[in-house]
Amino acid sequence: MLRKPPIIILLCVSVIPTSAGVLAALWSGLDPAALTRVLATPGVGLSIASSIWSGVIATGVSLLLAHLAVALAASGGWRARLNGFALPLLAMPHLAMGIGLALLLAPSGVLLRAVSPWATGFDLPPDWLIVQDPAALSLILGLILKETCFLIMALMAALAQVPSAELQLQARALGYGPLKAWLAVTAPLLQRQIRLPLAAVLVFGIGNVELAIPLGPGLPPTFSVMLWHWFTNPDPLINAQAYAGTVLLLLATTTTLAFMAAANTLLTRLLRRTAESGRRRSHDGFARGVARSVLIVGWSTGILAIAAILLRSAAGPWRFPALLPGGDWLSRWLDVLPVAGSVAATTIGLAVATALCGLLLVLPAAERCRRDRRTRAIVGAWLFVPLLVPQMTFLFGMQVLLVRLHLDGRIVAVLWSHLIFALPYLWGLLAPARATIDPRYQSVAATLGATPLRTWFTVTAPLLARSTLLAFALAFSVSVALYLPTLFAGAGRFATAATEAAASAGSGNLRLASVHGLLLAVLPLTVFALAYTTNSLLFRNRRGIPR
Amino acid sequence: MLAGQRTGRLLRVLAASVVLLPQVAAADIDEWETVVAEARGQTVYFNAWGGELAINRYIGWAAEQLRTKYDVELRHVKVTDIAEAVSRIKAENAAGRGRGGSVDLLWINGENFASLQRAGLLYGPWVHSTPNATLIDWQGNPTTLSDGSMATGGFEMPWGTAALTLFYDSQQVTQPLDDPTALLQWIEAHPGRFSYPQPPAFLGTAFLKQLLLVLVEDTDRLQRPVGDDFAQVTQPLWSWLDRAHPSLWRRGRLFPLSGPAQRDLLAVGELDWMLSFNPSEADRAIGQGDLHETIGALHFAAGALANSHFLAIPYNSSATAGARVAANFLLSPAAQARKANEQFWGDPTVLDTDKLSATQRRLFDVLPSGAATPPTPERFLAEPHPSWTTRLEQAWLERYVR
Numbered sequence: 001m002l003r004k005p006p007i008i009i010l011l012c013v014s015v016i017p018t019s020a021g022v023l024a025a026l027w028s029g030l031d032p033a034a035l036t037r038v039l040a041t042p043g044v045g046l047s048i049a050s051s052i053w054s055g056v057i058a059t060g061v062s063l064l065l066a067h068l069a070v071a072l073a074a075s076g077g078w079r080a081r082l083n084g085f086a087l088p089l090l091a092m093p094h095l096a097m098g099i100g101l102a103l104l105l106a107p108s109g110v111l112l113r114a115v116s117p118w119a120t121g122f123d124l125p126p127d128w129l130i131v132q133d134p135a136a137l138s139l140i141l142g143l144i145l146k147e148t149c150f151l152i153m154a155l156m157a158a159l160a161q162v163p164s165a166e167l168q169l170q171a172r173a174l175g176y177g178p179l180k181a182w183l184a185v186t187a188p189l190l191q192r193q194i195r196l197p198l199a200a201v202l203v204f205g206i207g208n209v210e211l212a213i214p215l216g217p218g219l220p221p222t223f224s225v226m227l228w229h230w231f232t233n234p235d236p237l238i239n240a241q242a243y244a245g246t247v248l249l250l251l252a253t254t255t256t257l258a259f260m261a262a263a264n265t266l267l268t269r270l271l272r273r274t275a276e277s278g279r280r281r282s283h284d285g286f287a288r289g290v291a292r293s294v295l296i297v298g299w300s301t302g303i304l305a306i307a308a309i310l311l312r313s314a315a316g317p318w319r320f321p322a323l324l325p326g327g328d329w330l331s332r333w334l335d336v337l338p339v340a341g342s343v344a345a346t347t348i349g350l351a352v353a354t355a356l357c358g359l360l361l362v363l364p365a366a367e368r369c370r371r372d373r374r375t376r377a378i379v380g381a382w383l384f385v386p387l388l389v390p391q392m393t394f395l396f397g398m399q400v401l402l403v404r405l406h407l408d409g410r411i412v413a414v415l416w417s418h419l420i421f422a423l424p425y426l427w428g429l430l431a432p433a434r435a436t437i438d439p440r441y442q443s444v445a446a447t448l449g450a451t452p453l454r455t456w457f458t459v460t461a462p463l464l465a466r467s468t469l470l471a472f473a474l475a476f477s478v479s480v481a482l483y484l485p486t487l488f489a490g491a492g493r494f495a496t497a498a499t500e501a502a503a504s505a506g507s508g509n510l511r512l513a514s515v516h517g518l519l520l521a522v523l524p525l526t527v528f529a530l531a532y533t534t535n536s537l538l539f540r541n542r543r544g545i546p547r
Numbered sequence: 548m549l550a551g552q553r554t555g556r557l558l559r560v561l562a563a564s565v566v567l568l569p570q571v572a573a574a575d576i577d578e579w580e581t582v583v584a585e586a587r588g589q590t591v592y593f594n595a596w597g598g599e600l601a602i603n604r605y606i607g608w609a610a611e612q613l614r615t616k617y618d619v620e621l622r623h624v625k626v627t628d629i630a631e632a633v634s635r636i637k638a639e640n641a642a643g644r645g646r647g648g649s650v651d652l653l654w655i656n657g658e659n660f661a662s663l664q665r666a667g668l669l670y671g672p673w674v675h676s677t678p679n680a681t682l683i684d685w686q687g688n689p690t691t692l693s694d695g696s697m698a699t700g701g702f703e704m705p706w707g708t709a710a711l712t713l714f715y716d717s718q719q720v721t722q723p724l725d726d727p728t729a730l731l732q733w734i735e736a737h738p739g740r741f742s743y744p745q746p747p748a749f750l751g752t753a754f755l756k757q758l759l760l761v762l763v764e765d766t767d768r769l770q771r772p773v774g775d776d777f778a779q780v781t782q783p784l785w786s787w788l789d790r791a792h793p794s795l796w797r798r799g800r801l802f803p804l805s806g807p808a809q810r811d812l813l814a815v816g817e818l819d820w821m822l823s824f825n826p827s828e829a830d831r832a833i834g835q836g837d838l839h840e841t842i843g844a845l846h847f848a849a850g851a852l853a854n855s856h857f858l859a860i861p862y863n864s865s866a867t868a869g870a871r872v873a874a875n876f877l878l879s880p881a882a883q884a885r886k887a888n889e890q891f892w893g894d895p896t897v898l899d900t901d902k903l904s905a906t907q908r909r910l911f912d913v914l915p916s917g918a919a920t921p922p923t924p925e926r927f928l929a930e931p932h933p934s935w936t937t938r939l940e941q942a943w944l945e946r947y948v949r
């Protein structure tokens with residue numbers, strides 16, 4: 001492995017800044033005086049508790065829902081279409097989802113307008129604390145909608161490694177109902193394979209600001225939002241609190257991870273144990289009906305959130321309970337176009353650069369370990385590390401280093417920080433895709449006298465095209481969604497859809513946030529659509545190439 | 548060597564602070580010409596709050612003008628809170644970056660200014676060698692000289708002056724509620740319809756200070772630094788808030804995060820009130836179709852909290868000439884008149900219109916003024932000493948974050 005430069009370069013790009021960032025964060029954060037002040041802050045205990053609570057509950061529920069969705073799809077014969085359903089919600093950045101849900105669910109939101117006043121009798125929006133509620137339920141909902149889709153994708157990828165169809169068939173033949181068969185037989189096998197994605201979901205749930213800004217509780221906010229406020233405070237004493245706080249965040253996250261790992265083992269064992277009871281649960285029509293309804297309601301909520309963003313971005317004064325905003329939609333749109341245009345240009349430029357650099361790093365490395373499953377797994381695990389550390393912690397540390405190196409605010413720094421987050425996804429998609437290409441194609445090309453390079457371009461590349469296009473779209477979406485890395489590495493100089501949406505959502509200006517939120521939601525969806533159509537156009541005259 | 552520079556700068560800061568009334572000398576034209584020449588081709592990173600579309604557009608307009616007229620590239624770095632830029636300057640200073648800093652011009656006032664000025668991290672004094680600074684209403688508007696009890700000392704240039712204004716939906720609020728007692732009675736009679744931005748958000752803290760200034764008997768006490776008598780002095784404020792909070796929006800368990808957030812809530816009908824430092828904000832918003840036309844406005848009869856906002860240049864800016872040219876342009880009668888125009892921004896000017904030529908004055912005379920802009924307040928109330936601000940924010944958090 002060490003004699004393969006592409007792999008070493010790939011790992012260095014990710015591992016060096018991450019570990020340096022964590023070390024720098026620890027170095028500047030281990031300050032007893034600042035730590036004492038953190039702990040003396042009003043509401044800090046509650047704040048940490050609500051971070052952990054929302055992360056844990058959202059992870060648990062998302063995992064359950066993802067298993068149910070895959071089980072239903074597998075038994076209902078629409079497994080192939082499941083990715084298509086999950087994609088729009090997966091591609092939608094967390095920040096856009098948060099803003100959309102806030103606009104949908106608030107007392108003056110689209111949902112209540114739709115039934116007011118004819119069904120509810122409300123002429124004024126009711127004074128309900130349902131968005132940004134102290135129990136963090138709206139935040140948890142936002143996390144569930146996003147993370148369920150992420151886990152569905154992870155489960156679907158893991159499914160390729162498990163003879164699930166045969167296992168299901170056997171279990172069904174023994175009289176088990178579809179759900180029970182899935183949970184007792186296939187789920188425990190998958191559970192072991194999705195440990196890393198699951199941990200990433202938990203870490204993100206605890207440490208995110210993207211959903212916690214628009215949806216999280218206000219008094220006090222979640223811990224990560226509290227740190228975000230401290231970090232931007234002019235008082236150096238309060239800045240120091242932010243650094244000390246990130247160490248605390250790291251500690252809280254690691255402890256929770258350890259508990260969750262134990263819980264995961266226990267869960268897997270429990271699922272197996274249910275098989276020993278011998279109960280078949282063959283008539284699970286009702287349970288499946290409930291699961292299906294929950295999934296459909298959740299999915300529609302996510303889609304409606306996009307619609308809510310669209311409505312709000314075009315609305316001026318929009319007094320409750322009018323369902324549609326009045327006034328001149330088009331002029332309102334044209335109004336914000338110049339602003340949105342330059343932001344879109346920066347966002348797209350950065351995302352395309354990230355995706356291209358990522359592909360340049362990942363494709364050669366994937367080529368080098370196409371026959372070595374173990375190396376693929378090790379590289380994958382290392383690239384995954386940045387998703388297992390709270391973003392705040394290593395980004396704070398990274399910023400300290402960047403300022404020292406005079407690199408903050410440079411495009412290189414921003415691009416690099418984006419790459420760190422795009423690489424795990426690129427690797428996860430491309431390394432297995434490369435490995436599954438039948439090596440005999442290459443042998444044939446070689447016997448015909450083609451050089452390795454020519455073989456790659458004429459034989460391997462077309463076979464990889466579909467995965468590469470998808471990987472491009474995925475890396476593009478990851479880059480579009482990144483907020484904290486753009487803010488910290490970019491010294492605030494790069495105005496992307498994410499930074500603009502977060503800045504306006506952070507000051508609670510939902511109208512402005514919705515304009516950028518719309519951009520945030522539309523860009524990834526467009527690129528995924530483009531990736532799919534390009535692929536079918538490119539190879540419409542060939543057979544046997546995956547489309 | 549660095550330490551020497553810092554000491555020198557600190558001495559200059561101190562010297563400048565001693566001179567309370569700055570010398571408004573006519574700027575040396577030749578010297579200014581060299582500044583303009585040096586500025587050519589420079590890129591100025593202007594760190595300014597970016598939460599308001601109209602303001603962002605205004606800054607975009609200024610950037611275009613500067614590009615064509617002076618070949619200066621003004622880049623608006625939009626921040627959620629200018630404190631972000633302040634902490635970045637401090638981080639750069641801690642990292643020993645005395646040159647080539649990431650911020651060239653800041654939109655700033657109050658605590659943020661005080662914090663940079665105390666640390667000696669501002670370039671200057673530069674304001675009085677800026678040609679258009681002679682047009683500022685230094686005498687008539689004391690908030691241009693003293694920013695929250697700290698002398699501006701030529702280190703920050705007044706850019707606009709504002710008075711805290713309360714806006715309401717006149718369909719729901721029918722009588723004038725221009726004193727705290729009447730307002731409190733209305734709040735209790737209309738639960739869930741009033742709120743204020745959450746301190747330490749700029750406008751939230753301003754609302755606390757405004758209430759304090761009209762509720763406290765001995766307002767002179769507030770001009771001196773806070774002391775052991777904090778609890779006693781601020782008692783009337785807390786009893787007002789304690790009575791109001793159960794009847795606020797979301798029972799006082801959630802607050803709008805900023806002024807625009809509150810305006811948003813007014814626009815969708817969740818609230819009947821909003822606050823702003825910009826007396827013509829509602830008219831501008833109505834003109835742009837962001838608010839309905841039934842909005843009214845008022846100042847407290849006892850006086851409105853007033854303050855100015857400023858432009859400052861960090862000590863480690865690599866484009867000081869460009870920043871000064873940009874600031875001078877932003878202070879020009881044309882730029883100030885456009886800024887005061889509620890169709891664009893609607894922020895009152897800091898210029899003394901008597902000092903302007905007839906043509907320049909016409910720019911201000913023709914400005915439109917709508918029904919939702921209140922008359923100039925009876926009295927301008929100066930900000931309390933800055934030490935009160937921090938204590939108020941702290942006390943608010945301790946009291947209302949459970």
